[in-house]
Amino acid sequence: MARRNDHSKDELQRLALATVKDFLNLYPSQDLSLRKVAKLIGYSPATIINCFGSYGDLLLAANAETLDELHLLSNVAVREEVYPQVALRKLARIQLGFARKYPHRWQLAFEHRIPVHKALPEWHQMRIDRLFALFTEQLSRIEGRKKLQDIHIASRVIWAGVHGICLLAAGGGVISEKHTSGEQMIDSLLDNYLKSWVSNGQLSTTTS
Template sequence: MGRRSDHSRAELEAMILAEGHAHMAQIGFARFSAREVAKRVGYAVGTLYNIFGSYDRLIAAINTRTFDLWAEHLEKRLATGSDDRIAALVEGYFSFASENMNLWTAIYDHRLPPDMPIPGALAQRRGALTDIVVREVTAALPPGARDRAPRLARSLVATVHGHCIFALTGSFALLGEDAPLDMAIARVRESLHAAGAA
């Protein structure tokens, strides 16, 4: 495909991200094709790399967009008015993953090369998701234990993630477990109780 210049750099970035994200949602990381995204936006594949710098940075940007949507999803769940915010948080984790399986797994399937740190702006946006968890864990803990909230929150994310991936891949079903969400909520409550939460 020949070179084009119909759009500004910002417009191109937005177009590529939108189409790349849609493509990832449809087929997942293993079958993702930058050439297909270029075809969808009507530009040469080199334009994608010119805008994002490399294939890895393109995927990192697409995955960061998923983090943005995930954070929005959690905030909406928490805004439903439920008094049980911890359960709403865990349920939001599970529901986003199940409703966006290809996008969610792409976050964990893609690895940046060791010598390519994630750009600061993307890292900050991704951090918004953890910030939500830290906020809710902090609120659940007594004042004297709140300095431990960030570390505990990271551990709880790992716990919930493990339960979620086992549920979505069928591993829990093979083990005869039919209520992984309830198990995840129970493990989070146990950890919070051990840390001093009521």
């Protein structure tokens, strides 16, 4: 078993986060615990608490890494996309692909609950807002004449719809993708919602 001085605090934090990530790549978060993380890395639970503050804070830090990864994938996917409608579709499909590939990490990142008496840390809220901003930016490109509040609401409506589809893909719902794929549901959501939201004309949201 490793001793306390085998790793610096930063090294131990990275080790714990990598262990949580590796575990969630295979198993649901319900099967994880502070004691299990401690056992896997060879340190005591108290040492991990000293590094993160609490088990909940360890999970928040792990979720932050998931959100960073999602933002990087999303940003790369739309960075040079000319058509905002296509960019929205790409953003939605990045979420869907991640939820399918890493269902336990995705679920923990978006379904994790913190105690009611504790505020979400600013560094974590910033990561959530940054993901929302990618959707907001594309909607602004589609219909910049709308009020900013309307654009923000629309981005959250689309996000909520995509989130529900991803939840099904991640195995968190009673309805499966057996008869209708997640891609088809995303296409239907975006096609129909954007056509009713945009003031003029119909949009081509087809991508190869």
